[in-house]
Amino acid sequence: MAAVTTREAITRPPLAGAVFAVRELRFWLTNYRRTWRGSIYSSLLNPLLFLGALGLGLGSLVNQHRDAAIGGVSYLVFLAPGLLAATAMTTAVGESTYPVLASVKWVKTYQAATASPLRPADIFHGHMLFVALRLTMNCAIFLAVSAVLGAVHSYWALASLPVAVLTGLAFNATIESWAITRTRDTSFAVIFRFGMIPLFLFSGIFFPITQLPGWLQPIAYATPLWHGVALCRALTLGAVTLGGALINVGYLVGLTAIGVAAGNRSYRRRLYV
Amino acid sequence: MIRARGLVKRFGDFTAVAGIDFELYRGEAFGFLGPNGAGKSSTMRMIGCVSPPSGGELSILGLDPVADGPVIRARLGVVPQEDTLDLELTVRENLLVYGRYFGLSREVIRERTAQLLDFVQLSDRAEDQVEPLSGGMKRRLTIARSLINEPEILLLDEPTTGLDPQARHAVWDRLFRLKQQGVTLILTTHYMDEAEQLCDRLVVMDRAKIAAEGSPRELIKRYSTPEVLELRFEPDRHQVAAEKLAGVPAERREVLADRILLYVTDGDVTLAAVRALGLEPLTSLVRRSTLEDVFLRLTGRRLED
Numbered sequence: 001m002a003a004v005t006t007r008e009a010i011t012r013p014p015l016a017g018a019v020f021a022v023r024e025l026r027f028w029l030t031n032y033r034r035t036w037r038g039s040i041y042s043s044l045l046n047p048l049l050f051l052g053a054l055g056l057g058l059g060s061l062v063n064q065h066r067d068a069a070i071g072g073v074s075y076l077v078f079l080a081p082g083l084l085a086a087t088a089m090t091t092a093v094g095e096s097t098y099p100v101l102a103s104v105k106w107v108k109t110y111q112a113a114t115a116s117p118l119r120p121a122d123i124f125h126g127h128m129l130f131v132a133l134r135l136t137m138n139c140a141i142f143l144a145v146s147a148v149l150g151a152v153h154s155y156w157a158l159a160s161l162p163v164a165v166l167t168g169l170a171f172n173a174t175i176e177s178w179a180i181t182r183t184r185d186t187s188f189a190v191i192f193r194f195g196m197i198p199l200f201l202f203s204g205i206f207f208p209i210t211q212l213p214g215w216l217q218p219i220a221y222a223t224p225l226w227h228g229v230a231l232c233r234a235l236t237l238g239a240v241t242l243g244g245a246l247i248n249v250g251y252l253v254g255l256t257a258i259g260v261a262a263g264n265r266s267y268r269r270r271l272y273v
Numbered sequence: 274m275i276r277a278r279g280l281v282k283r284f285g286d287f288t289a290v291a292g293i294d295f296e297l298y299r300g301e302a303f304g305f306l307g308p309n310g311a312g313k314s315s316t317m318r319m320i321g322c323v324s325p326p327s328g329g330e331l332s333i334l335g336l337d338p339v340a341d342g343p344v345i346r347a348r349l350g351v352v353p354q355e356d357t358l359d360l361e362l363t364v365r366e367n368l369l370v371y372g373r374y375f376g377l378s379r380e381v382i383r384e385r386t387a388q389l390l391d392f393v394q395l396s397d398r399a400e401d402q403v404e405p406l407s408g409g410m411k412r413r414l415t416i417a418r419s420l421i422n423e424p425e426i427l428l429l430d431e432p433t434t435g436l437d438p439q440a441r442h443a444v445w446d447r448l449f450r451l452k453q454q455g456v457t458l459i460l461t462t463h464y465m466d467e468a469e470q471l472c473d474r475l476v477v478m479d480r481a482k483i484a485a486e487g488s489p490r491e492l493i494k495r496y497s498t499p500e501v502l503e504l505r506f507e508p509d510r511h512q513v514a515a516e517k518l519a520g521v522p523a524e525r526r527e528v529l530a531d532r533i534l535l536y537v538t539d540g541d542v543t544l545a546a547v548r549a550l551g552l553e554p555l556t557s558l559v560r561r562s563t564l565e566d567v568f569l570r571l572t573g574r575r576l577e578d
Contacts, residue, residue, distance in 0.1 A: 016343060019376070027370045034361060108357040114323045115351035115419075116374035117343035272323055273284070 017125070020118045024126020025133075027113070032130070043138045046087065047145040054206070055079045055151060069208050071237055080151035081160055081236040082205030084142050085228035088168030091138045093196055095131045096176040097188045103127075104180060110271060120267035124180075128172060128260075135168040136161070152236065160232040163249070167228030170252045173259025177266050199225045204233075227251045274299050274334055274426060274457055275320060281328035282315045289315040291481035292329060299425075302448075302458040304468045306564075307478035308572050313461035314354060316478075317430045320459065321351050334425070347375060350424030350456075354431045356411050358418070360404040364395060367403060368418055375422040382421065389417040393447060409440025416447060427451065429460040433467060445470055465564040479572040489564050496570050497562035498524050500540040504533045504547065504554040514552055521546050525570075536562070 032039075059075030070078040103110045113123050139161055146152050175191065182188075202212065203225035209217055220226050231248040234240040275297040282290040290312040297303050305313040318324035319331060322342040331338055333345050358367050365386055372382035390396045393413035403411065412432065419427060432448065433441040448471055452458055462468055468475055469489045476486045485492055502523075506514045515528045521543060523535040537543045540559030547554070 020343070023373050023376065026373050030366060030370050031359070031362065107359060108355065109359050111353065112357035112359075112371065113374055115321060115346060115349070115353070115357075116371070116422075117347045117376070118374055119343060272325060273318075 016117075017119075017122060020122035021125035021129055023116075024113060024118060024123050025129040027109070028127060028130035029133075032134075039134075040137075040141070043141045044145065047083065047142045050083055051076065051080060051146060051149050051151060055083075055149065069210060071239070073237060076149065076151045077153065077237070078233070079206065080146040080149075081157070081232035082203075082229045084139060084146070084160060084164050085167050085225060085232045086200055086203075086205055087142045088135055088139055088164040088228065089171050089199065089225055090196065091135055092131060092168035092171040093175055093191065095127075095134055096172045097179050097191065098185060100127070100176055100179040101182055101185055101188075104270060105183065114271050120271040121264045123271070124176070124263045124267040125260075127176065128169065131172045131176075132165060132169060135165045135172075139164040139168070154236070154238050156238050156240075157236045160235040163231045163235065163252075164228065166249070166252045166256070167224065167232075170224050170228075170255040170259065173256045173263060175259075177259050177263030180263065180270050181266050199223055204229050224252060224255055275459075276332045277316075277329065278331075279329035280316070280319065280326055280331055282312070282319060282324065283327040288481055290319070293476075293478070293481075293483045295476055295483065295486070297457065297459065299457055300452075300455050301473045302452050302460070302471050304472035304475035305459070305461040305478055306463065306465075306468050306475050306568060307461075307484075308463060311478040311572075312481040313478055314430055317428055317459070317461055321349060321428055322346050347422060348425050350419035350422065350427040352412075352415050352419045352427070352429040352432055354434070356415050358403050358411060358414060361402065363400055363402055364390065364406075364414055365399045367414065368421055371418045372421045377421065385421055385423075389420055392420075392450075393417045394443070407440070409436050409443060412436060412440065412444060413447065416444065420451075424456065426457045426459065429458065431461055431463070433462075433464065441467075465568055469564050477568060477571050484571045485567070492567045493562050493564060496567040498536040499538055499562060500536075501560055501562055501566060502535040502537055502540040502543050502547075503558040503560065504535070505531065505556045506533070506552075506554055514554070517550055517552060518547065520550060536566070 055076035059079070062070075062075040066072070110123055114120065118126075143152065143157060143161060147157070179188070202216070202220055203209075203223055204220065209220045209226065212220060227248040231240070231245055234244060275295075277293060277295050279292045279294065280290060281288070281292050293312075293316065295303075305316060307313050315324065319326050319338065320333060322333070322338040322345050325339050334348060336345050338345055359370065362370065368386045368389065369379075369382055372385065377385075386399070387396075390399055393416055395410060395413060395417065398406065398410065403414065406414065416429075416432070429448070433444050436444065445467070448458060448460075452471070458471065460467075460471065472489060474486070474488050475492070477484045477492070485496060487495065504514070504518075511533075515533055518526065518533060518535070521535065523537045523543060525536040527534040527536075535543055544557055544559060547557075
């Protein structure tokens, strides 16, 4: 164990940030190798259950009305892009809560990483990269299942994949920047119950926002999930407008940027005491 | 290698480290001794560049821990107070993951893993999950992990707290070998035998300050007498004996609940003097002064949490 300076370690910012984040990503990938099989099953099962029960089952009733509010397409086709965005949200929120608290409090793998050249922000960005990968996986599987069930009619639907991933990252960055400040997991249940479930139900996934009471509509338009749902759907149905897309993407990118800035700060405050 | 001047760490209104000075040289084993809450771990975290100092100066390997944290940490090894191993990964995977944090290639990590597991006697557990390993094995694995980047300085925060005697000796043995290999060791402990075994030089910290500094031998010489006479009397005679003993010359005397300690140059001579007073203790023990005597003298016998 000669005391030699390790050459490879002398990497300096700004490139170091990306290099360090990838090192943290590789840590998460090593961990994920143990659980990826189980996660694939649930990524497959989830779209099958929802698209089957609601898209095909409930859809058979909805379709009898041929309502113009859902754009004159079958309910399955209307529903699928909305659920795609919702899948991104649930995946992101799941990855941004318990695993983060586990890393900083229960298993302390984050503390282990801080003893290496990695800085708190690198650790944060590395986890975000991992979440981005998980989002891509889950959303791609969802799209594939929807295609098999006949919910996808155009190659444009492929463009909804990056939009769904971006939607997930907006949730990931903001929630993770908050989750790292927690000392107990009780508040996570609140996020699930009073955050995710209302968003899931009232962001235009199951019915158009225009069906909501007038006073509720502006609130729905202000939520991140609606922007994800709206753009995924517009792309899938081939009804996208440049202005609308820019607003949706701008909103999601902006929210992600705010989350990253907040997380850079909160990770440092938690890990460098 | 490390230089601190007036180093301060505050958490809100609480001052954990209240202006300490120390200097550390290459190849030595340096100890921070002190009761719980004395500021040892806070100091270690500042040296580990994961806790920005609130005041004073700190230079590590000639660099600034706030600005050059990544560069410094690449040359440090850290054994934290609480194990931060990934319990669900195997022993080998823990080293792999950690080695990657330092940007080491898979081949280098594989090579070092073999050496390090051999060094901490865990080679036969390489493919096992960490979770079921004993406390001593986890500690040894943490030490192996901290060496993956071949650090110049190894920081050990209470390396043997909570281990059984065999496991402690196994850890000491490994640390002693590292010292011989030229690795600079910094450790905190509240075990006196650990400090005496391992440290060339140490500071005793108490209430956020440094109370004394020196080699174990110097400290004993400066703050205690060569020998200690420990006397035990029947409980009902304890108080009376303590009063009578005031007549026996001793540099310092300490009356505890169950024993009376006399700090003297020659314990046997003093024991004879005690008997000459007509006092016959139940048991008597003449022993050499230890760091523990120094420690208790400097930090008192009050109880910290």
